[in-house]
Amino acid sequence: EAGVTQFPSHSVIEKGQTVTLRCDPISGHDNLYWYRRVMGKEIKFLLHFVKESKQDESGMPNNRFLAERTGGTYSTLKVQPAELEDSGVYFCASSQEQVGRRNTEAFFGQGTRLTVV
Amino acid sequence: GIQVEQSPPDLILQEGANSTLRCNFSDSVNNLQWFHQNPWGQLINLFYIPSGTKQNGRLSATTVATERYSLLYISSSQTTDSGVYFCAGKKYNFNKFYFGSGTKLNVKP
Incomplete structure (x- = not known):
């Protein structure tokens, strides 16, 4: 079974440009998360989808970031316009929380390594 | 939120040496995972270990859930083990994982 797939693996863009990152979760996983690690700091939560609905987007840094998950399958994270401080590695995760199970692996x-120059 | 403390923050090893990395949580978690971020930035899933002990080749992990800590053991380290090791925890029904700051490991030949 394919794991979580992210595209592209690396993107270099100029400040002010737009970039769209894509995440394909494991088939059947309703939960999809975006995280990022910038400037060698901690990995921080960005947002969480349950199917196509945004469950929690409290970690989104500002309105230059837009995440979508149309149809509840793959997700995109758009940065527009990109700034230098957006450089870092963006991670996607998926899980299938099961009723009655307290522990499920993500x-x-x-x-995706994003470099804004 | 949950505070996650990882130690040591940096570690330099000679190839072939063994090491233990530790992760402490400020609160109990129902989901605990270990990851390796390689020098290219990729995040590799190592262990899903909310409790107990697991082994995978030269790596093993132990979580003592009642005391809110987890250990990652690396035996006979190799240069390819270099990178940053993260632990992360999450409570049941909470959205987000809380990550530690990582342990940066450098294995020298």
């Missing part, structure tokens, strides 16, 4: 993609 599967992380290998990330």
Whole structure:
């Protein structure tokens, strides 16, 4: 079974441009998360989808970031316009929380390295 | 939120040496995972270990849930083990994982 897949693996863009990151979760996983690690700091939560609905977007840094998950399958994270401080690695994760189970594993993609110059 | 403390923050090893990385949580978690971020930035899932002990090759992990800590053991380290090791925890029905700051490991040949 394919794991969580992220595209592209690396993107270099100029300040002010737009970039769209894509995440394909594991098939059947309703939960999809975006995280990022910038400037060698901690990995921080951005937002959480349950199917196509945004469950929590409290970690989104500002309105230059827009996440979508149309149809509850893959998700995109758009940065427009990109700033230098957006450089970092963006991770996507998915999980299938099951009723009655307290512990479910989250599967992380290998990330998209974004460099804004 | 949950505070996650990882130690040591930096570690330099000679190839072949063993090491233990530790992760402490300020609150109990129902989901605990270990990851390795390689030098290319990719995040590799290592262990899903809310409790107990697991082994995978030269790596093993132990979580003592009642005392809110987890340990990652690396035996016979290799240069390819270099990178940053993260632990992360999450409570049941909470959205987000809380990550530690990581342990940066450098294995020298």
